[in-house]
Amino acid sequence: MNTFYDVQKLLQKFGIIIYFKDEKNTLAMMDEELKALHDAMLIDHQTFIQARLIINQRRMNKL
Template sequence: MNRKIDNFYDVLQLLKQFGFIIYFKDKKDMYEMMEQEIKTLYQYELLSKDDYLKCRLIINQRKIDK
């Protein structure tokens, strides 16, 4: 099922749908945990490949910007 994932907020909302509220004081740790949870959701086939890749791209862009 493809979802509307266009920005970082959409990734946070996607994780929240599955019960993950991720916040760390250290942004690097937060992005790492988000990537791990997105990967887990994909491995359990709860995310489509397109959604998985969009999420990874958005998180990686956020890592670079900060």
């Protein structure tokens, strides 16, 4: 997983599609959904960390 699109595709595998007009809200909701998937042990720890890293990088680029 290397791109924001890859994170979106990961969430789509679980039927999760997130879009808000404000991208900050979109990123926050994606982060919450990733946490829920990780807590439910539906994604492994490495995937969780990589996806959160990509989301955080996108947040930093939007500042």
